[in-house]
Amino acid sequence: MSNVSQPENKISRIKLLLLFGLFALPLAASYIAYYFWTPSGKTSNYGELLPVQMLTGVAGTEASGSAFSQKQLKGKWVMVMFDSGRCDASCREKLYTMRQVRTAQGAERDRLQRLWLVTDNVAPTSELMVDYPGTIVVTASKEMSAKFPANGQVADYIYLVDPLGNLMMRFPKKPNPSGMIKDIKHLLKTSQIG
Numbered sequence: 321m322s323n324v325s326q327p328e329n330k331i332s333r334i335k336l337l338l339l340f341g342l343f344a345l346p347l348a349a350s351y352i353a354y355y356f357w358t359p360s361g362k363t364s365n366y367g368e369l370l371p372v373q374m375l376t377g378v379a380g381t382e383a384s385g386s387a388f389s390q391k392q393l394k395g396k397w398v399m400v401m402f403d404s405g406r407c408d409a410s411c412r413e414k415l416y417t418m419r420q421v422r423t424a425q426g427a428e429r430d431r432l433q434r435l436w437l438v439t440d441n442v443a444p445t446s447e448l449m450v451d452y453p454g455t456i457v458v459t460a461s462k463e464m465s466a467k468f469p470a471n472g473q474v475a476d477y478i479y480l481v482d483p484l485g486n487l488m489m490r491f492p493k494k495p496n497p498s499g500m501i502k503d504i505k506h507l508l509k510t511s512q513i514g
Contacts, residue, residue, distance in 0.1 A: 366499025383457040402474040405442030483514025
């Protein structure tokens, strides 16, 4: 006969089963979570993510008369807006929002550029541009506007282009600046490029 009594043998088996369960439970839980649980799919970003699209051939003439090429923006995040050179109230609001969003990035603001693609041949006034220094103003062609997806008109959005030249996000015409700031701050923090 064995020297181990029945109650001790039973306790040893229970301990062994508990030890086995301790390792098996996380595996079973991960299996169930992977195959049977579906996350809600809610995202935390404010802007609308777009299917990534490489922008090519974005070129034109700057308000100063010099030639502009997309290569000048390589390596920077770019907020892009389309509007008339006459710049009505909604245009001024977009310019103001883009300026404030860039300023709110603090030390990272140099990684973010603003581009205004003018949809007509009217040059913005110098009085207007005094309030928005650093904004690149380029006359946009119809072919260039067609590269930006819009439900309506391209002037209804502020677009975001990544440092590699990919169009990746857009914000509504009258965006919530704090939502834009949060999205762009997150992108600048997690991005190793630009």
